[in-house]
Amino acid sequence: EDKVVQSPLSLVVHEGDTVTLNCSYEVTNFRSLLWYKQEKKAPTFLFMLTSSGIEKKSGRLSSILDKKELFSILNITATQTGDSAVYLCAVDTSGGSNYKLTFGKGTLLTVNP
Amino acid sequence: EAQVTQNPRYLITVTGKKLTVTCSQNMNHEYMSWYRQDPGLGLRQIYYSMNVEVTDKGDVPEGYKVSRKEKRNFPLILESPSPNQTSLYFCASRLQGAYEQYFGPGTRLTVT
Numbered sequence: 001e002d003k004v005v006q007s008p009l010s011l012v013v014h015e016g017d018t019v020t021l022n023c024s025y026e027v028t029n030f031r032s033l034l035w036y037k038q039e040k041k042a043p044t045f046l047f048m049l050t051s052s053g054i055e056k057k058s059g060r061l062s063s064i065l066d067k068k069e070l071f072s073i074l075n076i077t078a079t080q081t082g083d084s085a086v087y088l089c090a091v092d093t094s095g096g097s098n099y100k101l102t103f104g105k106g107t108l109l110t111v112n113p
Numbered sequence: 114e115a116q117v118t119q120n121p122r123y124l125i126t127v128t129g130k131k132l133t134v135t136c137s138q139n140m141n142h143e144y145m146s147w148y149r150q151d152p153g154l155g156l157r158q159i160y161y162s163m164n165v166e167v168t169d170k171g172d173v174p175e176g177y178k179v180s181r182k183e184k185r186n187f188p189l190i191l192e193s194p195s196p197n198q199t200s201l202y203f204c205a206s207r208l209q210g211a212y213e214q215y216f217g218p219g220t221r222l223t224v225t
Contacts (some may be wrong), residue, residue, distance in 0.1 A: 103157070104155060
């Protein structure tokens with residue numbers, strides 16, 4: 001059974017702090033790893049990672065994948081209250097005969113002013 | 114505007130009363146999927162479809178049916194809803210071969 005585990009499950013920080021969210025996985029047919037941000041509505045896409053060691057960056061957010069150790073991290077620097085959300089990690093294991101994303105339970109990030 | 118739409122957005126119903134949640138996408142995506150999201154359990158896949166008339170079970174298919182008669186639509190059917198199907202439901206779609214998945218706005222269902 002495919003498994004995606006995120007840690008921590010929740011995190012409270014102050015504005016300006018830097019946070020690191022973790023995602024580890026055990027799956028049978030890795031295609032890609034995706035990060036989403038969810039703020040009381042549908043998840044919005046952040047990053048897609050397929051190759052180890054290549055950092056993806058978007059403003060204050062960055063992410064990297066380690067396919068040998070089977071994990072990914074999402075970093076947020078200089079956090080703002082608008083970063084408060086649930087961050088979801090998903091592994092795409094779609095193949096020729098299936099379309100499957102396995103999600104972790106998410107990390108609830110609260111950024112206090 | 115490229116989007117996935119779901120209707121209704123909110124629904125309160127009673128046990129046993131059949132209901133359908135519609136999902137439609139205007140991006141000509143081959144792949145479509147339904148998820149439910151519950152506190153502490155994350156997003157779990159219910160059913161998916163890889164093209165017209167091609168559907169298959171996800172991780173939690175019990176109590177649900179789907180159909181894919183047209184490429185743009187992928188309705189979720191609850192023939193006899195029960196309280197344990199109270200949840201937040203998301204439809205999503207993706208182009209074959211692509212990586213990004215597009216989510217609908219969600220349907221909050223309460224079964225009493």
